[in-house]
Amino acid sequence: MRQNIEVLVEKLAALRTTDGSPLDLTLTTNGALLARKARALKAAGLHRVTVSLDGLDDSVFRAMNDVDFPVADVLDGIHAAQEAGLGPIKVNMVVKRGTNDQEIIPMARHFKGSGIVLRFIEYMDVGATNGWRMDDVMPSAEVIQRLQAELPLVALEPSSPGETAQRWGYADATGAHDQSAGEIGVISSVTQAFCSDCNRARLSTEGQLYLCLFASQGYDLRSLIRSQSNDDQLASAIAQIWHTRSDRYSELRSALPPDTGSAIRRVEMSYIGG
Ligand code: SF4
Structure with a gap:
């Protein structure tokens, strides 16, 4: 903790x-x-x-x-x-x-x-x-x-x-x-x-923004913050990332061959929260 x-x-x-x-x-x-x-x-x-x-x-x-x-x-x-x-x-x-x-x-x-x-x-x-x-x-x-x-x-x-x-x-x-x-x-x-209907974004302690619980990579917000971006610039960067999102892992899972899902690299839940 x-x-x-x-x-x-x-x-x-x-x-x-x-x-x-x-x-x-x-x-x-x-x-x-x-x-x-x-x-x-x-x-x-x-x-x-x-x-x-x-x-x-x-x-x-x-x-x-x-x-x-x-x-x-x-x-x-x-x-x-x-x-x-x-x-x-x-x-x-x-x-x-x-x-x-x-x-x-x-x-x-x-x-x-x-x-x-x-x-x-x-x-x-x-x-x-x-x-x-x-x-x-x-x-x-x-x-x-x-x-x-x-x-x-x-x-x-x-x-x-x-x-x-x-x-x-x-x-x-x-x-x-x-x-x-x-x-x-x-x-x-x-x-x-x-x-x-999913409206959940998750931010890791290292400033990576994850758009899905099953994402394999995040977006680096920390660099943006450290580059002296102001609040408006940050908000528009986050909006742009979110609006282009196409994550729907759980919907796709059922269409995957049985073992494919477990072979895909994903972030661990303990890293980004549930
Ligand atoms: S699998 Fe679907 S519901 Fe779960 S976090 Fe990803 S987009 Fe949201």
Whole structure:
């Protein structure tokens, strides 16, 4: 983790968009240090957090993530974030068939009634090191089917354009938008690619702008910034890069021969964020 991350957050929170609005400032984290940092992050101006958590069972959690901390640390972090007011909190669970799919129902039961949005994400072939196979993917439709059998759900409207998750509420909540009940989201990045709506650009810590999670190379913004470009020049350079973009890897994946996808060089997700 970046040292003194709250100082960076404070600087970002002071920025304004061209129409004078503050940024929607959020942080995605594995939660390991969240219990210690939540209050300082909130005080620095962070709005909300998304926490990655792939199961409640320690051995399953470790099988999914190359980490050496227990699930309890992540749950403490989520609790601290709630206490600090860093909500609405989202918890992201990547579902890998045969590895952690038995955790779907326990995770839903755990977070139901907490106000937390629990999102199930199809296991993706991000980066080149995760040994992805289509057989490992559990389609979102199957996840919803499993949940419906135990915890009846009702479909909710998308909350914004470019929303990546299909939203579901608990049928027994007092109202479809009863936020205290929490919510389920499914992100079908493999079986229902949403590239045509994708509005995500990603900037690496070295100033490379990536236009797609599956990009093999970025655009060098750092040199542009260091060449004393002003804000207008930077904005028009970014606009030009974005408008000529043709990335739609997930839509193309299904048309690729089975092993081609894994042979294509791609940036690792841990390098640019999810
Ligand atoms: S594959 Fe690339 S373009 Fe498609 S949704 Fe993912 S990040 Fe966006």
